[in-house]
Amino acid sequence: MPLRAEIVSPEKRHTDCEVDMVVVPGTEGDIAAMPGRSPVMLQLRGGVVTLYQDNKVLERHFVGGGFVEMTADHCTILADSVKALEDLSVDDARQSLEALQEQWTNLGTHDYKERESLARKIQAVRAEIETAERLQRNAF
Amino acid sequence: MPSLKELRGRITGVKSTRKITNAMKMVAASKLRRAQIRAEAARPYAETSKRMMGELASTVQGADVSSLPRLMVGTGKDQTHLLIVMTSDRGLAGGFNANLVRKTRQYISELQEQGKTVKLLPVGRKGAEVLARYYPEAIVETMTSDGGQGASFEQAISIASHVVKLLDQGEIDCCTLLRNRFVNAMTQVPEQFKLVPLPASEEQAQGSASGEAHYEFEPNEETLLAQLLPRNLEVQLFAALLESAAGEHAARMTAMDNASRNASKAIDSLSLKYNRTRQANITNELIEIISGAEAV
Numbered sequence: 001m002p003l004r005a006e007i008v009s010p011e012k013r014h015t016d017c018e019v020d021m022v023v024v025p026g027t028e029g030d031i032a033a034m035p036g037r038s039p040v041m042l043q044l045r046g047g048v049v050t051l052y053q054d055n056k057v058l059e060r061h062f063v064g065g066g067f068v069e070m071t072a073d074h075c076t077i078l079a080d081s082v083k084a085l086e087d088l089s090v091d092d093a094r095q096s097l098e099a100l101q102e103q104w105t106n107l108g109t110h111d112y113k114e115r116e117s118l119a120r121k122i123q124a125v126r127a128e129i130e131t132a133e134r135l136q137r138n139a140f
Numbered sequence: 141m142p143s144l145k146e147l148r149g150r151i152t153g154v155k156s157t158r159k160i161t162n163a164m165k166m167v168a169a170s171k172l173r174r175a176q177i178r179a180e181a182a183r184p185y186a187e188t189s190k191r192m193m194g195e196l197a198s199t200v201q202g203a204d205v206s207s208l209p210r211l212m213v214g215t216g217k218d219q220t221h222l223l224i225v226m227t228s229d230r231g232l233a234g235g236f237n238a239n240l241v242r243k244t245r246q247y248i249s250e251l252q253e254q255g256k257t258v259k260l261l262p263v264g265r266k267g268a269e270v271l272a273r274y275y276p277e278a279i280v281e282t283m284t285s286d287g288g289q290g291a292s293f294e295q296a297i298s299i300a301s302h303v304v305k306l307l308d309q310g311e312i313d314c315c316t317l318l319r320n321r322f323v324n325a326m327t328q329v330p331e332q333f334k335l336v337p338l339p340a341s342e343e344q345a346q347g348s349a350s351g352e353a354h355y356e357f358e359p360n361e362e363t364l365l366a367q368l369l370p371r372n373l374e375v376q377l378f379a380a381l382l383e384s385a386a387g388e389h390a391a392r393m394t395a396m397d398n399a400s401r402n403a404s405k406a407i408d409s410l411s412l413k414y415n416r417t418r419q420a421n422i423t424n425e426l427i428e429i430i431s432g433a434e435a436v
Binding site: 006008009010011012013026027028031038039040041042043067069076078 | 181182184185188189192195196293354355356357358359363364367368371375378
């Protein structure tokens, strides 16, 4: 039984195909969706989503947070943003990290909600830098 | 019979009207293309999100209402309804706003017959004006739709936060969105759909009846739903704003196309009248001259 993988961002639908396995970066660690899985809904951290077909990597996408729904026959990823790995750039990400860190220091102590969402953004940008560096080293 | 001068004046008048309507049509057409692309791009995300929430809602059916977030199940009552009505800021868009307002009034009177209280949150000036006339005390807040400038996600967020605030204060029990669905450039259908409580998806409702699909949550249900539900509301509102903007431009384009065509027709018939009158005048003068010559 194949698994239907969908990656959707607010801009467009990035992928809609049948695969064997999808590995997604959950907030509490990476988690794989395979056919017949019990249904789960989880929050994503920034990281790389990998689609596998016949034990080979079919596609890789960088997602900057979002949500995933996994059921027995499909895995739907609602990503905040999706980037192709080759579009990642260490310099750009570093710049946005600096901007975010400045926002962080400027926030009041009681803005818990803003801090929470900012923390998620910072994590996503850090993951972007990490992924881009790994890509430069050809470590995938 | 109008004089030649009068007719000439009317023809130039209609011609300049046609110029304006034609220009408006062109502008609407180019804005429509952009709005349509944006609306279509946002649709998969909104639909997927809606489906996900529908499945989620159907798995919690029958559960204890007070333990779940209000954005998902409402307050458990069904007394006060908030209606978000999305119209355009500017007129001259054919029946675009009027159709939606008619549908809204119909829905409101249905609700009032059932003894419910209705609150209104009109988005867009045109709808707000009309609704304020009919239900001045029901309006909690009005917002502009920015349809012409292209709807922004920030606006969706501000509407959503308003809904969340009202819901948390217990001032409303349900929330319904009324907006024009963009079918194609010729057709926009006024539609309503429930935002709170989340409508359960039908196919999944049957599945859950047989005890299927009970979700696990990670990190945990509370954290995840607290993130996911407001996000879903924002996304649904954003998609609706985009769709409404596309519909507005489409409606304006069609209306202005009709207006230009009518103007052309009016010009044709006026020109005919003008030529006939002119010819009649010439004939008259000739007759006068000839009969004068004969008399001599």
